[in-house]
Structure formats: C-alpha cells, structure tokens
Amino acid sequence: MKLLFLLLSPLVMMVHAVASTPNFVFIMADDLGWADVAFHGGNAPTPHLDKLAAEGVELTHHYVAPVCSPTRTGLMTGRCWSRFGVTTPQNERALPWDTVTLPRALKGVGYDTCLTGKWHLGSKPEWGPNHFGFDHSYGSLAGGVGPWDHHYKKGPFSETWHRNEKLLTETGHVTDLITQEACEWLGGRGGKPFFLYVPFTAVHLPLKEPEEWLTKVPAGITGDVPRHYAACIMHLDDAVGRIVAALEKNGQRENTLLVFTSDNGASTTENNGQTYPQDGYPTGPLPGNNKPLRNEKGSVYEGGTRVPCIASWPGTLKAGKHEFPAQITDWMPTFCALAGFKPEKDLKWDGVNLWPQLAEGTVPPTRMIYTVAPGFRSRALRLDPWKLVEHRQGDKTKYELYDILADPEEKKDLAAEKANIVATMKERMTVKARADRDAVAKD
Numbered sequence: 178m179k180l181l182f183l184l185l186s187p188l189v190m191m192v193h194a195v196a197s198t199p200n201f202v203f204i205m206a207d208d209l210g211w212a213d214v215a216f217h218g219g220n221a222p223t224p225h226l227d228k229l230a231a232e233g234v235e236l237t238h239h240y241v242a243p244v245c246s247p248t249r250t251g252l253m254t255g256r257c258w259s260r261f262g263v264t265t266p267q268n269e270r271a272l273p274w275d276t277v278t279l280p281r282a283l284k285g286v287g288y289d290t291c292l293t294g295k296w297h298l299g300s301k302p303e304w305g306p307n308h309f310g311f312d313h314s315y316g317s318l319a320g321g322v323g324p325w326d327h328h329y330k331k332g333p334f335s336e337t338w339h340r341n342e343k344l345l346t347e348t349g350h351v352t353d354l355i356t357q358e359a360c361e362w363l364g365g366r367g368g369k370p371f372f373l374y375v376p377f378t379a380v381h382l383p384l385k386e387p388e389e390w391l392t393k394v395p396a397g398i399t400g401d402v403p404r405h406y407a408a409c410i411m412h413l414d415d416a417v418g419r420i421v422a423a424l425e426k427n428g429q430r431e432n433t434l435l436v437f438t439s440d441n442g443a444s445t446t447e448n449n450g451q452t453y454p455q456d457g458y459p460t461g462p463l464p465g466n467n468k469p470l471r472n473e474k475g476s477v478y479e480g481g482t483r484v485p486c487i488a489s490w491p492g493t494l495k496a497g498k499h500e501f502p503a504q505i506t507d508w509m510p511t512f513c514a515l516a517g518f519k520p521e522k523d524l525k526w527d528g529v530n531l532w533p534q535l536a537e538g539t540v541p542p543t544r545m546i547y548t549v550a551p552g553f554r555s556r557a558l559r560l561d562p563w564k565l566v567e568h569r570q571g572d573k574t575k576y577e578l579y580d581i582l583a584d585p586e587e588k589k590d591l592a593a594e595k596a597n598i599v600a601t602m603k604e605r606m607t608v609k610a611r612a613d614r615d616a617v618a619k620d
Contacts, residue, residue, distance in 0.1 A: 197432060198286075198287075198370045198515075198516060198517065199370065199432055199433060199434050199490070199515055199516070200370050200371050200372070200373075200429055200432055200433040200434070201283075201371070201372045201373070201433070201434050201435075201436075201512050201515075201516075202372075202373045202375070202420065202424070202433055202434070202435040202436070203252070203372075203373070203374050203375070203435075203436050203508065204375045204376075204377070204417060204420065204435070204436065204437045204438075205248075205249075205252075205294075205374075205375070205376040205377065205437075205438055205439065205440055206377055206379060206380065206413060206437075206438070206439040206440070207245065207295065207321060207376070207377055207378050207379060207380065207381040207439070207440055208245075208321075208380055208381045208382075208439070208440070208441060208442075208443055208444050208463075208465065208474055209379075209380055209410070209413070209439035209443065209484065209485065210439070210442050210443025210465045210466045210467040210473070210480070210484070211442065211443070211466070211467045211468070211470050211479075211480065211483060211484060211485060212466040212467060212468045212469075213380070213410055213443055213465065213466050213485075214226055214227075214230075214410070214485050215227050216230045216231075216235075216485075217485060218468075219410070219466060220395065220397070220398055220407065221394070221395070221398070221406075221407035221408075221410040221411050221414075222395070222411060222414070223410060223411070223414040224414065224418075225414045225415065225417045225418035225421065226414050226417060226437065226485075226487070229417070229421075229435070229437060229487045229489045230487050231496065232489065232491065232496050233435075233487050233488055233489030233490070233494055233496060234487070234488045234489070234494050234495075234496070234497055234498070234499050234535050235485075235486070235487055235497075235498050235499065236438075236486040236487070236488065236498075236499045236503050237498050237499065237500050238483065238499075238500060238501060238502045238503060239438060239483065239484060239485075239486035239503045239504070239505075240482050240483055240484075240502065240503065240504045240505070240546050240548065240559075241438065241439065241440055241441055241482055241484055241504070241505045242258050242264075242440070242441060242482065242505070242548065242549070243441050243442070243474060243475050243476055243477055243481040243482055243548070243550050243551065244264075244265060244266050244440075244441050244474060244475055244551055245266050245295075245297055245320060245440045245441060246258075246263055246265065246266045246267045246271060246297050246298060246320075247259075247263050247264055247265070247549070248440040248441060248505050249271075249296075249297060249298055249376065249440065250263045250271050250272070250298065251504070251505040251506045251527075251528075252279065252505050252506075252508055252509065253272065253276075253278045253279050253280075253298065253309070253509070254272065254276060254277075254278060254279070254506075254509065254524075255279070255506050255507075255508075255509030255510050255513075255524060255526035255527065255528045256506060256524075256525060256526060256527050256528070256616070257506060257527045257547055257549065257609075257612075257613075258549065259547075259549040259553070259610075259613040259614070260525070260527075260612050260613060260614070260615055260616050261273075261614075261616050261617055261618065262613075262614045262617040262618075264549055264550065264551050264552055264553060265551040265552060266297065266320055267297075268297075268299070268300035268301075268319055268320075268333075268334050269299065269300075269618075270298070270299035270301075270304040270618050271298040271299055271618060272298060272299075272309060272616075272618055273616060273617075273618045273619070273620055274308075274618075274620055275620075276309065276616070277520065277524055278309045278310045279310070279372070279508070279509045279512060279513075280292075280306075280309065280310030280311050280372060280374070281309065281310035282310075282509070282513050282516075282518045282520070283310075283370075283372045283512065283513070283516055283518065284310055284312070285518060286516050286517055286518045287369055287370065288369065288370050288371055288372050288516065289312055289366060289369050289370070289371040289372070290310055290311045290312050290313075290371070290372045290374075291311060291312060291313040291314070291359075291362045291371070291372070291373050291374065292306045292311045292313070292314045292315070292316070292374045292375075292376070293313075293314070293315045293316055293355050293358040293359045293362065293373070293374075293375055294315075294316040294317070294355045294374070294375050294376035294377050294378065295316055295317045295319075295320065295321065295322075295376045295377070295378050296314070296316065296317065296318050296319075296376075297317070297318075297319060297320045299318070300318045300319035300320075300329070300334040300337060301318070301334075302318065302339060302342035302343070302344065303342070304318075305318050305339065305342040306342075307341055307342050308342075311374075313341060313362060314339070314340070314341055314342065315339065315340045315341070315355075315358045316338070316339070316354075316355055316358070316376075316378075317329065317337045317338060317339075317378065318334070318337045318339055318342070319334040319337040320381070321378045321381030321382065321383075322337060322338065322351060322378055322453075323351075323383055323385070323453050323454060323456050323458075324350050324351045324352070324378070324383070324384070324385050324386070325349075325350060325351075325385060325456055326454060326456050327346075327347065327351060327354075328453065328454050329453075330451060330452045330453055331452045331453070331454060332452070335454065350386075350387055350412075351378050351379075352377060352378070352379050352409075352412050352413060352416050353416075355375065355377055355378070355416070356375075356416040356419050356420065359373060359375050359420055359423070360419060360420060360423040363420075363423045363424060363427055363429065364423065364426075364427055366427070366429070370516070372512070375420065376440070377413055377416065379409050379410070379412060379413040379416075380406060380409045380410055380413065380443075380463075380465075382444070382446065382447075382448045382449075382451065382453075382458075382463060383448055383449060383451070383453050383456070383458040384402065384405040384406055384409050384448050384458065384459065384463070385405065385456065385457065385458050385459070386405045386408035386409050386412060387408075387412075390408035390409075390411055390412045391404055391405065391408045393408070393411060394407045394408050394411070395407070400461065400464075401459040401460075401461060402448050402459050402460070402461035402462065402463060402464065403461075403464045405448075405459055406463060406464050406465075417437060421435070430491060431491060431492055433490065434488065434489075434490045434493075434494075434512075434515065435487075435488070435489045435490065436486070436487065436488050436489075436508065437485070437486065437487045437489075438484055438485065438486040438487075438505070439484040439485060439486075440484075441474045441475075441481060441482065441484065442465070442467045442470070442472070442473050442474050442476070442480045442481040442482065442483070442484060443463070443465025443466055443467050443473055443474060443480075444463050444465045444473055444474040444475075445462050445463050445464070445465050445473055446462065446463060447460070447461070447462055447463075448460065448461055448462070448463055449461075467479075467480035467481075469585075469586050470483055470585070470586065470587075471586055471587040471588075475550065475551060476550065476555070477548045477549075477550045477555045477556060477557035477566060478557075478566070478587055479581075479585060479586070479587060481550075482548055482557075486503070488535055493536070494535060494536060497538075499531075499534060499535060501534065501540075501541055502544060502546050502559060502561070503531055503534075504527070504528060504546055505528075506526065506527045506528030507528035507529055507530070507531045508528070508531075509526065509528055510526050510528045510529055510530045510531075511528075511529075511530050511531045511532050511535075513530075514530045514532055515532060525612065525615075527547070529541075529544070543560065543561050544560075545558055545559065545560045545605060545609060546558070546559040546560075547606070547609040547610075549613070553569070553613075554568070554569055554570070555567060555568050555569070556606060556610070558602055558605060558606040558609065559581055560602065560605060561581065561582055562580050562581060562582040562583065563578060563579070563580065563581065563598060563602055564578070564579045564580075564581040564587070565577070565578055565599065565602035565603065565606060566578075566579070566587075567603075567606065576592050576599055576603065577590045577592050578590060578591045578592040578595055578598060578599050578602065579591065
C-alpha cells in the first residue's frame with residue numbers, strides 16, 4: 178500500500194472534513210498511569226472511558242511531561258515546557274504575561290473559554306487563569322488539594338480554592354465540585370463555540386474517597402489505600418461520563434471534539450506523606466500502575482511520560498488507534514487549526530496539527546519528541562526507532578539508548594554497542610535544547 182506523507186508544519190493550518198466550528202472539551206486526569214484504566218488492563222472499572230476509547234481514537238503513543246506544571250505549560254502554549262524554564266511543579270507564575278495561550282487564541286476567533294479544576298501555573302489569584310485567556314475559572318489555583326477541605330500543602334498557597342480568582346470555601350468532594358461546575362457551565366452556553374478545560378485533581382494524593390464509591394470497589398482489591406485509589410479512578414470515570422451526558426443533553430456532543438489524557442504517569446509515593454493539612458487520610462503507598470512501561474511520575478522513561486489518551490468526536494472521528502508519537506504540545510496547533518485561528522506571528526510551536534492523522538489516517542513523517550525532567554536532571558529524545566535518555570548528576574552525564582519500537586519497556590540499553598547512533602541523537606538533542614529558557618517569565 179502506498180503511503181501518503183504530509184509534512185505537518187506547526188504553522189500550516191489545515192482543516193479536514195469539519196462542517197462547522199467545533200467545540201473543544203479537554204479533560205486531564207492527575208497522575209493517572211498507563212495501566213490504571215480498564216482498557217489497559219487496570220483492576221478498577223472505567224466503563225465511560227472504555228466506551229470513549231472503543232468508539233473514538235486512542236492515541237497509543239501520547240507523551241506528556243514527567244510532572245504536572247510542565248505538562249500544563251505544554252498544553253497552554255503548544256511549546257515544550259523547558260522553553261519557559263518550567264520543569265517542576267511550581268507555584269510561581271509560569272508564563273510571560275503576553276503569551277498567546279490556547280484559550281487566548283480561541284477567544285480571538287469567538288470562543289467562550291472555561292477552566293474548572295487545577296491550574297498550577299501561578300498560585301496567586303493575580304496569576305490565575307482569567308489573566309491568561311479564560312472567561313470563567315474555578316477550582317485550585319495551586320496543585321492537588323485535599324479532596325474534602327480543598328487545601329493545598331501547608332504554606333502560603335494552602336488557601337487556593339477559587340471562582341474567577343476569588344478565594345472561597347465550599348463543601349463537597351473535589352471531583353464532584355469540579356464536575357458540577359463544568360456541567361453547569363456547559364448548560365449556560367449560547368450559540369458561540371466553546372473551549373472547556375477540565376483538569377481534575379484525581380488521582381493525585383491525598384486520597385480520601387466517599388463511602389458510596391468505596392462500596393463499589395471490586396472485592397478483589399484489598400488494602401485501605403488501594404481501595405481508595407480504585408474508588409478515585411471509578412469516581413473520575415463517572416465524572417467523565419457526567420460531562421459527556423451534559424454535552425448530549427445540551428445538544429452539543431455532535432459538534433464537540435473531546436480529549437481525555439493524564440498529566441504524567443502514575444505515582445507510588447506515600448498517600449499521607451506530604452505536607453497537606455491533616456484530614457484523616459489513609460496511610461500507605463499509592464498503587465499507581467504504569468505496567469508494562471518503565472518507571473513512574475518524575476521520570477523521562479515511558480512510565481513517567483506515556484499516558485492514556487483518547488480523542489472522541491462521534492460522527493467525525495472513526496474508531497481506531499493512532500500509533501504514532503504525539504505530545505501534549507500538539508493540541509494547541511490542532512485546536513487552533515480546527516477553529517480557524519491564524520497566528521499573527523510565529524508562535525514557535527513544538528507541537529503539530531494532528532487532525533490529518535486523526536481524521537484521515539495520514540501517515541506523518543518521523544518526528545522528534547523532546548522531554549525534560551524536573552531540574553533538567555534528565556532529558557529524553559525519541560526519534561524512531563531510537564530513544565536517547567540523558568541523566569545528569571553533578572558534572573557527570575550518562576546516556577542510554579533504546580530501540581523504543583522493539584523495546585517499549587526500555588529493558589535493553591544499546592548505548593555501548595550503538596555509539597554512532599548515540600552521537601547522532603546527542604547532536605539532535607542539542608539542537609532541540611537551543612530553545613530552552615527562551616521564554617522565561619521575567620516580566
């Protein structure tokens with residue numbers, strides 16, 4: 178079969194087989210691992226996500242950053258987080274004030290925009306989502322919060338729950354509150370297209386699920402924290418189902434591209450081990466599951482950066498699997514292409530417009546996926562079939578090389594026997610790294 182190759186320049190805005198301006202709903206889980214979902218063999222039922230995966234397009238090689246704030250930076254800008262010097266979870270403002278963010282771009286072509294959930298790109302109200310393109314915002318300005326008291330870690334940003342950057346106190350479980358706000362906002366839309374961003378805090382620690390969800394956990398899952406973890410996944414799945422149902426009820430589903438993913442791989446850290454205000458959290462390690470991928474959150478190995486991802490648009494996207502590398506930075510160019518946004522200047526996107534691949538099965542050219550870990554202590558570059566991993570410790574640097582297509586579990590390091598390929602990949606990584614820190618928020 179003859180393959181059709183199409184160069185997907187980030188600046189080429191091509192829209193294929195879309196009758197009208199679509200709505201966008203982007204749902205992001207927090208620390209949800211590759212095998213935490215049932216459609217990847219997880220032990221907690223996820224019927225709503227399973228249905229989306231079966232009826233939509235599953236992106237089987239979708240990459241994000243190893244941790245949360247960097248991934249959110251990539252989504253909001255279409256650029257690798259390292260361009261902004263953002264490599265760790267951070268409370269300081271992540272983006273320069275004049276950044277053309279995804280919601281700003283969509284607002285420029287007539288979209289209503291809303292964030293309900295976790296921001297974590299600047300934890301003061303004056304650095305919040307409404308300052309970067311969102312008409313309406315709600316949830317945590319900082320990172321993950323206690324599910325019932327809605328407090329971030331002890332310190333200056335502990336009080337973080339807000340609506341439109343005004344701090345407030347509410348009762349209820351965080352997953353339910355985020356979902357309710359999203360559904361109510363959807364119900365209030367008029368004739369304008371919209372972008373709804375729903376970054377949940379599930380399944381980020383600390384876990385403490387309602388009894389109604391704990392009673393639904395399969396009996397074969399034992400242990401306090403594992404049962405809360407499974408309940409949290411099931412609760413999240415139900416929330417996704419509620420958002421889909423709201424779209425259907427409001428007659429919005431047939432013209433909405435919905436994307437679901439996670440901000441990084443799963444974690445196995447202690448549930449009650451960080452400095453959150455105490456609220457009776459169960460003690461024990463999280464059972465986050467990234468198998469068969471290597472390692473977990475914080476790592477540039479596959480288990481830290483390759484996550485579940487589904488694109489769903491009934492009647493427009495055919496069911497199937499997209500088995501080429503994609504990255505969180507791709508969604509801004511893709512949404513902007515579909516919305517008809519044309520940048521006035523080069524936004525230096527690292528991402529590409531995925532739509533021809535998703536909608537028509539166009540085979541993309543081989544591309545580089547560049548990944549930076551917290552503090553630049555590790556980096557990775559995927560250029561099929563190879564993946565180069567760099568680890569830095571003091572003045573020492575170690576390189577590993579994997580045939581990622583033949584060895585997705587990264588078991589066999591080929592660096593010693595493929596020195597010429599390591600050298601070539603190092604040169605390519607150096608080129609990709611030249612743009613690092615070129616847009617740090619200093620203003």
